[in-house]
Amino acid sequence: MSAATQQSTGIKKSLFDRGDKRRASQEVGESTANQAKGASKWGVLAVLIILTVYAVGPLWWLIVSVTKNKQQLYTTNGLWFAESFNLFKNLHDLFTYQDGIYGQWLWNTIWISLVCSAGVTIITVTAGYGLAKYKFHTRGLIMGMIIISFLIPGTLLTVPSFILFNKVGLYDTWWVMLLPGMFTPMNVYLAKVYAEGSVPTELMEAARVDGAGEYRIFLQISSRLLVTPAATIFLLSFVGNWNSFMWPMIFLKDYHKWTVMLGLQSWIARGTDSQYDLTILVLTGAFISMIPVVLLMIALQRYWKSGVTVGSLK
Amino acid sequence: MSNAKSAPATPQSPKRGGHISWRTLEALKGASFTWPFLAGFIFFVIIPVAMALQVSLYSKQKSGLGLGEATTKFVGMQNFVEAVKDVTFWTGLGRVALYAIIVVPLTQLLSMAIALLIDASSKRMASRFRIFLLLPYMTPGIVATTIWIYLYSPSVGPLTPFFKMFGLNVNFFSSGMVWGSIGQMAIWGGLGFNMLIMYGSLQAIPGEIIEAARLDGASELRIAVSIKVPYMLTSVALTTMLNIIATVQLFDQPFLFRSVSPQTITKDFTPAMMIYNQAFQVGNLNYATALSIVLAVIMGIASAIIYKLQNREN
Numbered sequence: 337m338s339a340a341t342q343q344s345t346g347i348k349k350s351l352f353d354r355g356d357k358r359r360a361s362q363e364v365g366e367s368t369a370n371q372a373k374g375a376s377k378w379g380v381l382a383v384l385i386i387l388t389v390y391a392v393g394p395l396w397w398l399i400v401s402v403t404k405n406k407q408q409l410y411t412t413n414g415l416w417f418a419e420s421f422n423l424f425k426n427l428h429d430l431f432t433y434q435d436g437i438y439g440q441w442l443w444n445t446i447w448i449s450l451v452c453s454a455g456v457t458i459i460t461v462t463a464g465y466g467l468a469k470y471k472f473h474t475r476g477l478i479m480g481m482i483i484i485s486f487l488i489p490g491t492l493l494t495v496p497s498f499i500l501f502n503k504v505g506l507y508d509t510w511w512v513m514l515l516p517g518m519f520t521p522m523n524v525y526l527a528k529v530y531a532e533g534s535v536p537t538e539l540m541e542a543a544r545v546d547g548a549g550e551y552r553i554f555l556q557i558s559s560r561l562l563v564t565p566a567a568t569i570f571l572l573s574f575v576g577n578w579n580s581f582m583w584p585m586i587f588l589k590d591y592h593k594w595t596v597m598l599g600l601q602s603w604i605a606r607g608t609d610s611q612y613d614l615t616i617l618v619l620t621g622a623f624i625s626m627i628p629v630v631l632l633m634i635a636l637q638r639y640w641k642s643g644v645t646v647g648s649l650k
Numbered sequence: 651m652s653n654a655k656s657a658p659a660t661p662q663s664p665k666r667g668g669h670i671s672w673r674t675l676e677a678l679k680g681a682s683f684t685w686p687f688l689a690g691f692i693f694f695v696i697i698p699v700a701m702a703l704q705v706s707l708y709s710k711q712k713s714g715l716g717l718g719e720a721t722t723k724f725v726g727m728q729n730f731v732e733a734v735k736d737v738t739f740w741t742g743l744g745r746v747a748l749y750a751i752i753v754v755p756l757t758q759l760l761s762m763a764i765a766l767l768i769d770a771s772s773k774r775m776a777s778r779f780r781i782f783l784l785l786p787y788m789t790p791g792i793v794a795t796t797i798w799i800y801l802y803s804p805s806v807g808p809l810t811p812f813f814k815m816f817g818l819n820v821n822f823f824s825s826g827m828v829w830g831s832i833g834q835m836a837i838w839g840g841l842g843f844n845m846l847i848m849y850g851s852l853q854a855i856p857g858e859i860i861e862a863a864r865l866d867g868a869s870e871l872r873i874a875v876s877i878k879v880p881y882m883l884t885s886v887a888l889t890t891m892l893n894i895i896a897t898v899q900l901f902d903q904p905f906l907f908r909s910v911s912p913q914t915i916t917k918d919f920t921p922a923m924m925i926y927n928q929a930f931q932v933g934n935l936n937y938a939t940a941l942s943i944v945l946a947v948i949m950g951i952a953s954a955i956i957y958k959l960q961n962r963e964n
Contacts, residue, residue, distance in 0.1 A: 376770070376771045377771055377775075379767075379771075380767055380768055380771045380775055381775065383764060383767060383768075384768070384775060384776065384779050387764065387779070387783060387841070387842065387845075388779050388782045388783060390838065390841075391782055391783050391785055391786050391838070391841070391842050392782050392785060394786075394794075394797045394798065394801055394838065395785055395786075395789065395797070397797070397801060397808065398797050401800075409806060410805060410806060413808075414806075414807065414808035415808060459686050459687050459690065460687060462683045462684075462686070462687070463683060463684040463686070463687035463688075465683055466680050466681060466682070466683025466684040467683075467684060469680065470676070470677055470679075470680020470681065470683070471677060471680070472677040472678065472680055472681040473677075473681075474681065475681070478684060478688065481691070481696075485691075485695055487946075487949070487950045487953060488695070488699060488946065489899055489942075489945065489946050489949050490899065491899050491901075491921075491922050491925055491942050491945055491946070492698075492699065492702060492942045492943065492945070492946040493694075493695065493698045493699070493702075494925075494926075494929070494942070495702065495705070495925065495929045495935055495938050495939045495942055496697075496698035496699070496701035496702040496705060496939060497694070497698045498929065498930075498935070499701060499705060499935060500697060500698055500701060515690065515694065516694045518690055519687055519690035519691045519694050519695065521691065521695070524687060544676075549679075550676060550679040550680060551679065554683070575790075578790060579790040579791055579792065581791070581792050581902045581905075582901055582902065582905075582922075582926070586926075586930060597790065597792040597793075600792060600793075600796060601792060601905075601906060601909065604796060604799070604906065604909050604910065605909035607910075615800070615806060618796060619796075619800065622792075622793045622796045622797065625790065625793060626788075626789055626790055626793045629788065629790060630785070630788045630789070633784075633788045634781065634788070637784075
């Protein structure tokens with residue numbers, strides 16, 4: 337069995353490393369070509385710097401702005417810090433405004449994203465695995481439905497879902513945020529494609545000969561070979577949940593259940609308040625809300641990049 | 651490899667059928683991996699789609715003077731006839747289509763140009779800037795829109811005074827400018843990411859081909875135009891067209907812009923906004939559903955045409 341496992345990791349490795357040889361051969365040729373072109377190197381550097389300034393500039397403005405007080409925000413240079421540092425005061429205002437509603441929204445966003453992503457990962461990876469490795473009657477039918485469902489735009493589902501959820505009492509409950517996102521056909525497809533390539537049938541046969549049942553084979557062997565698509569699906573769905581806006585806006589009425597994005601929009605729409613200038617609160621809130629997802633994406637770059645590539649093979 | 655071996659571990663023991671072969675049982679267990687997904691898929695996708703088809707054939711009507719309970723009546727295709735004749739809907743669709751046809755290819759072409767430039771002279775440089783270039787892509791859409799709304803804002807943002815220095819009086823929210831403002835934001839969000847994807851696909855071009863072209867005396871520009879661009883174009887064309895179709899559903903960004911500039915961004919600005927407005931502000935769920943079906947059909951036809959063209963090319 338261990339030999340078979342090794343073989344499968346070999347397959348996985350070769351999936352990831354393809355192109356390395358090409359790259360290596362290219363670099364040999366490249367190094368000579370490069371030396372001749374010092375001038376264009378500086379040109380490229382200039383283009384990259386301009387692009388980086390363009391990409392980071394707005395975020396820099398945000399970081400600078402959250403350290404200012406209301407007056408400084410309107411009067412001082414937007415791209416540099418003012419004399420006094422107000423970040424902590426702004427954070428204090430943000431988390432105490434309206435009895436700390438922002439903290440509530442942040443917490444809602446965190447746990448909803450975590451639970452929904454965990455659910456979608458388990459459900460779609462097992463489904464993709466089942467479709468990839470077993471032959472059963474309804475298999476073709478399910479695959480057909482999955483492919484066809486790619487053509488259904490999200491907008492089409494919103495209004496009938498609203499009617500349906502009202503009927504069965506899901507409207508304005510946590511379930512409406514947790515459940516519908518757990519059954520994305522695209523993820524099943526992604527998991528299936530990956531499982532076909534990375535779970536060897538011989539390995540499963542060997543385990544069967546050793547007396548393992550199908551569920552045990554999945555839990556102890558196959559699931560370990562499916563860590564990459566699982567992590568990809570988890571990450572993409574976490575980010576999708578975190579950023580989602582239209583769905584919670586339609587299905588959550590009680591503002592204590594709202595997510596951060598929805599809350600921020602409501603503050604922007606309100607604009608001013610007798611006590612606080614909401615502009616500073618919106619900016620501080622926006623800044624805090626992007627930190628977790630940016631950190632997560634930086635930490636797990638490998639996974640979402642591979643996910644994007646697999647998705648584009650569709 | 652006998653019945654006895656797999657039977658004890660199974661919850662569905664083959665009692666009633668007399669004899670079920672272990673292969674059948676294996677297939678059944680394999681199928682059971684897809685059951686959780688299937689249950690959710692039926693409830694959250696198939697039933698809503700079926701409901702959409704049904705709901706769109708009915709209409710809510712108030713009796714005579716608008717007093718008393720509203721009754722729901724079967725009206726057949728009437729909602730669709732109305733939708734086809736609805737000038738507001740088609741204007742919104744045209745607006746979004748025009749926007750997508752300009753912004754999506756522009757983003758792709760700009761990213762391609764930058765990727766080619768970097769590829770032509772240095773292999774390592776782009777990776778040093780990678781994290782910064784990816785930051786806009788990682789920024790949640792609502793946060794990005796919030797930042798740009800304030801950057802564009804005449805009272806807080808640094809852009810209005812910046813353009814004033816050159817004697818330009820720019821109002822980013824005016825009806826002539828607002829699409830440009832939203833488009834610029836989309837380019838900001840996608841440029842760095844697309845550039846890195848394209849840079850990655852350039853790495854996959856076999857080094858020998860480029861070497862051969864160099865030996866034949868082709869200039870770098872010639873290599874880029876005759877080898878690299880055609881190589882990328884096939885994959886880029888498909889993603890470009892699919893992105894254009896997806897953009898038809900544009901909602902979050904213009905909706906947020908509407909909170910600060912309701913005069914220029916009307917409630918029916920994009921098809922998705924119009925559907926939202928019809929369903930949840932006006933309360934005409936039936937008509938909103940009919941509109942979303944029309945939108946889905948248009949998107950479906952467009953995707954089908956693109957896949958046809960793509961397959962013919964191959």
